[in-house]
Amino acid sequence: MAAKSPAKSTATTAKESAPTGQDTGRRSTARRSLVTRDVLEKATLLFAEKGYETTTLQDIAAAVGVSRTALYHYVTSxxxxxxxxxxxxxxxxxxxxxxxxxxxxxxxxxxxxxxxxxxxxxxxxxxxxxxxxxxxxxxxxxxxxxxxxxxxxxxxxxxxxxxxxxxxxxxxxxxxxxxxxxxxxxxxxxxxxxxxxxxxxxxxxxxxxxxxxxxxxxxxxDATRAPADSAKAALATARSSLDALERLLPTDGA
Missing domain, CATH: 1.10.357.10 (Tetracycline Repressor, domain 2)
Structure with a gap:
């Protein structure tokens, strides 16, 4: 009977499944972006309803559902x-x-x-x-x-x-x-x-x-375009006249 492969140690498995620092950083950045977007949306609503001057950071923190201290992690003013x-x-x-x-x-x-x-x-x-x-x-x-x-x-x-x-x-x-x-x-x-x-x-x-x-x-x-159209028509007429004159000219062998 073939020998069973040794099972991976619990420590090794935990190490492989644990998030890396880079993964943790990405999740942290994504969460910060989401929260900041929410803060901006809530603040905009308050600015529109109450006016910018009378809206406070405490008002914004309450609308977001965080403390004012926590709000400072995302915006400072x-x-x-x-x-x-x-x-x-x-x-x-x-x-x-x-x-x-x-x-x-x-x-x-x-x-x-x-x-x-x-x-x-x-x-x-x-x-x-x-x-x-x-x-x-x-x-x-x-x-x-x-x-x-x-x-x-x-x-x-x-x-x-x-x-x-x-x-x-x-x-x-x-x-x-x-x-x-x-x-x-x-x-x-x-x-x-x-x-x-x-x-x-x-x-x-x-x-x-x-x-x-x-x-x-x-x-x-049409009136605005008329000058340009007239110029094109005049140019076409001139070319036609030149062609007619050219046909009337004697050839070199005449």
Whole structure:
């Protein structure tokens, strides 16, 4: 009879099954991220309901269900929470819009539609975050305040550049790009105040309608396109005339 393989010692088995320091670190990081996200969500609700100035860290700790001392393991101040909102609502969005603006596979109309759709969805999906973020700029500490303002300028710049590109290519009316961009932003931003998820409003339909409204506002009409069309027609006529003249010229062997 073949001899049985010696069983692994209890110590060896325990050693192999025990989590490594790296695994423990990952779990700790994941838990911290989850708790921090919960803290930010609860704080945002309180800022929206009570106002930023009157909300205290104790209020936030109670909403999360931890002591104020425990809360300090995740955030140290209300300003830090506002800084997190800026990263989510301004900086990340500005980077995304800049990348979309640079895409070469989309026409200016396609870019404007995508940009508007993205803005509407962000405002609709995170209305409270946007409202708090929009109303508490003055409370941001430096350098986050400057970072926030730069991100807002970058968002406006991306929209203006897309509109200007459309004007140059004859797709859009010859409007002031900045004024047009502010108009589009106004339509998108207002969603955070009136949109409510539910059967009355379908986010896909809302995003499509507002995006189409932006396109309709910008799109060049026949009168706007006429000069370019007339120039093309004149050029075609000139080429036709030159061809006719060339046929009348004697050949070298005549």
């Amino acid at each position: 209300k300003e830090e929470l506002l800084a997190m909102l800026v990263e989510q609502m301004s900086v990340a969005l500005a980077d995304t819009l800049a990348a979309l603006r640079a895409r070469e596979d989309l026409t200016p109309e396609g870019k404007l539609r995508e940009l508007t759709d993205m803005l509407v969805r962000q405002r609709a999906e995170s209305p409270q975050q946007f409202r708090v973020h929009d109303q508490t700029e003055s409370a941001l500490p430096e350098p986050m305040r400057s970072k926030h303002r730069q991100a807002r300028r970058d968002v406006l710049s991306a929209l203006s550049a897309v509109i200007e590109e459309g004007i140059d290519r004859g797709e859009f009316k010859p409007l002031d790009p900045n004024v047009a961009a502010f108009s589009v932003l106004g339509m998108c931003n207002w969603v955070a105040w009136w949109y409510h998820s539910g059967p009355d409003y379908d986010i896909d339909a809302v995003a499509r309608q507002i995006s189409q409204s932006a396109i309709d506002m910008m799109a060049a009409d």
